[in-house]
Structures are given as C-alpha cells and as structure tokens.
Amino acid sequence: MKARYEARARVIKALAHPSRLFIVDELSRGEKCVCELTEKIGSDISTVSKHLSVLKAAGLIQDKKCGTQIYYRLRKPCIMEFFACIELVIESTAREQLELVELEVSDQNKVL
Amino acid sequence: MKARYEARARVIKALAHPSRLFIVDELSRGEKCVCELTEKIGSDISTVSKHLSVLKAAGLIQDKKCGTQIYYRLRKPCIMEFFACIELVIESTAREQLELVELEVSDQNKVL
DNA sequence: TGGCTATTTGGTAATATTGCCAACTATAAG
DNA sequence: CTTATAGTTGGCAATATTACCAAATAGCCA
Numbered sequence: 001m002k003a004r005y006e007a008r009a010r011v012i013k014a015l016a017h018p019s020r021l022f023i024v025d026e027l028s029r030g031e032k033c034v035c036e037l038t039e040k041i042g043s044d045i046s047t048v049s050k051h052l053s054v055l056k057a058a059g060l061i062q063d064k065k066c067g068t069q070i071y072y073r074l075r076k077p078c079i080m081e082f083f084a085c086i087e088l089v090i091e092s093t094a095r096e097q098l099e100l101v102e103l104e105v106s107d108q109n110k111v112l
Numbered sequence: 113m114k115a116r117y118e119a120r121a122r123v124i125k126a127l128a129h130p131s132r133l134f135i136v137d138e139l140s141r142g143e144k145c146v147c148e149l150t151e152k153i154g155s156d157i158s159t160v161s162k163h164l165s166v167l168k169a170a171g172l173i174q175d176k177k178c179g180t181q182i183y184y185r186l187r188k189p190c191i192m193e194f195f196a197c198i199e200l201v202i203e204s205t206a207r208e209q210l211e212l213v214e215l216e217v218s219d220q221n222k223v224l
Numbered sequence: 225t226g227g228c229t230a231t232t233t234g235g236t237a238a239t240a241t242t243g244c245c246a247a248c249t250a251t252a253a254g
Numbered sequence: 255c256t257t258a259t260a261g262t263t264g265g266c267a268a269t270a271t272t273a274c275c276a277a278a279t280a281g282c283c284a
Contacts, residue, residue, distance in 0.1 A: 005130035005137075011198050013128040017242085018117035021124070025117075034261060047243050049262055059205030068251045068260050076204065078197035085190035086123050092188065093171030129272085146231060159273050161232055180230050180281050 014058030015079070019043065020051050023072075027061060028080050031073035126170030127191070131155065132163050135184075139173060140192050143185035 015021060019041050026032055026040065038048045052072055055061045060079065064071045074080075127133060131153050138144055138152065150160045164184055167173045172191065176183045186192075 002130065002134075005133045007202050008133050008195065008198050009128055009130045011201055012124060012133070013241095016121055016125040016128040018114065018121045021117045021120050022114075035259090038261095044244055045261070046245080046263080049260095050243085053262080059201045059208075065251095070261065076197060076201050078200060082194040082197060083120065085188060085194060086120050088190060089123055089171045089188050090119050096171075125271095147229090156274055157231070158233080158275080161230095162273085165232080177281090180228095182231065 011058045011060065014054050014060055017051065017054075019048070020055055021083075023048075023051060023055065024060065024074065024079060025083075027072060027074045028077060031064070031071045033066075033069040033071050035069070037072075123170045123172065126166050126172055129163065129166075131160070132167055133195075135160075135163060135167065136172065136186065136191060137195075139184060139186040140189060143176070143183045145178075145181040145183050147181070149184075 015024065022041060023037055026037060034045065034049060034052065037052070038045045041048055052061065052063075056063060056072075060075060061072050062075050064073070127136065134153060135149055138149060146157065146161055146164065149164070150157045153160055164173065164175075168175060168184075172187060173184050174187050176185070
C-alpha cells in the first residue's frame with residue numbers, strides 16, 4: 001500500500017514546479033519543441049531540457065524526434081482537469097485569509 | 113501569469129509526498145486527529161504534525177480543536193478525483209515499460 | 225497546583241532539487 | 255568534411271525538504 005503512495009508522489013512531484021506546470025499547460029494546447037518552450041519560459045535551454053526529462057520520466061509527457069527537433073506532447077490530458085480543483089483551493093484559501101484580515105480590522109475598531 | 117503557476121506549484125508541492133498523500137486519502141474518508149494519523153503512518157508524531165502543517169498552509173486541509181485533540185479534514189474533496197488520473201499515468205507508463213522490455217527480449221532472440 | 229496527554233515548534237544533519245555553464249551528441253546543409 | 259542548430263548530459267553551488275530529537279504549549283483531570 002505504501003508503494004502506491006510513493007508512486008503517486010513521484011508523479012505529483014514531477015508536476016510540482018512552476019516551469020513544469022507551464023510546460024504541461026502549453027502542451028495541453030498541442031505539441032511543442034524544446035526551443036519553443038525555452039523561448040516562452042526564459043530559462044537556459046539545459047534547464048528546460050531537464051524539466052522535460054523530469055516530466056517524461058514520470059510518464060506525463062512523451063517525445064517525438066522530427067529531424068533535429070524534438071517535439072513533446074502530453075500523454076494523459078486528464079491532468080488538466082486537476083488544475084481546476086487546485087485553483088479552487090487557491091481561491092478559497094485567499095478568500096478565507098481575506099476574511100481573517102477583515103475580522104482583525106473590525107476587532108481592532110471595537111477596541112479603539 | 114507566472115504567479116499563477118507559482119501558486120499552483122505551491123499547492124501541488126504540498127501534495128508531493130507519500131505520507132501527505134496518505135493523509136489526504138485518509139481524510140477523504142472522514143476527519144481524523146493527529147494521533148490516529150500518526151499511528152497509521154508510523155513516523156514520529158512531530159513529523160506527522162509538520163506534514164499536516166504543510167497541507168494546511170497550502171489550504172488543502174483545515175483543523176478543528178476538540179479538547180486536547182486536533183481534528184483535520186479535507187477542505188476540497190475534488191482533489192481525490194485527480195488521483196484517478198495519476199493512477200492512469202502510472203499504469204500506462206508501467207505498461208509501456210513492459211512493452212519495451214518485451215521488445216528487447218524478442219530482439220535478442222532474433223540475434224541469437 | 226501538578227501531572228498527563230495531544231500537539232506544535234526549534235534545531236540540525238542528511239538528502240534532494242534547482243539552475244546555470246560547459247561539454248557532448250545528433251542531424252541537416254553547404 | 256565542416257559548420258550550424260537543437261537538444262542532452264555532467265558537474266557544481268545554492269537552496270529546499272525531510273525526519274528525528276528535545277523542548278515548549280495547551281487543555282484536562284486529580
């Protein structure tokens with residue numbers, strides 16, 4: 001049973017980086033080569049290449065050689081549905097924090 | 113735009129650990145206190161407490177004090193749907209690896 | 225109050241991740 | 255063959271994560 005959580009963690013860890021999330025988002029709209037992604041991300045090409053290899057090792061993307069270029073694409077587009085839930089978490093957390101701040105302010109007003 | 117990917121990465125990073133995935137799975141079946149989770153996980157209670165604080169900071173879980181115990185629960189159960197897709201990625205990757213190995217074996221048989 | 229249980233926090237050593245540079249491989253074109 | 259382009263790999267320093275122990279905090283009960 002523990003092995004299952006480790007396997008899941010490996011895949012999720014591969015997603016847990018802003019550049020890699022950007023890559024996944026880009027690939028969800030069609031395949032792209034390393035140079036295209038590198039230009040959009042703005043990091044060194046070797047950095048982008050390593051991010052791609054992390055995603056590939058996790059089974060999230062696959063590549064296809066085309067002459068001198070290598071095109072990557074998403075292997076399971078269902079990943080994208082997940083981001084809607086992540087956004088929900090982010091939004092509701094932000095809303096809650098706001099309420100906490102507002103509560104503090106109104107408490108302070110009572111004291112004054 | 114970059115900030116959005118960073119925010120997503122923070123939440124996903126909070127999920128990217130076997131023990132924390134286990135915790136999320138447990139909490140999906142109802143709230144649990146730290147001691148219950150600690151017993152199931154088998155790590156030091158301080159370790160479990162820190163995992164819980166990571167999940168809480170990410171907005172994934174929330175706590176409720178009940179006497180001397182603290183009960184945690186999932187804030188957005190939609191997270192669970194995501195794991196089905198992760199399992200799909202894991203399974204299809206495993207299947208692909210198997211095919212690769214089988215291919216290698218049959219190639220070797222041709223050579224012999 | 226003092227002790228008991230549940231939990232968090234601080235400190236720290238081991239380990240993992242990240243990003244860049246430089247060097248390397250592979251393919252295409254002249 | 256030489257050069258240029260696309261991409262990967264090795265190495266390394268900076269940074270982050272992890273897990274444990276020890277100490278602190280909080281609520282309950284005698």
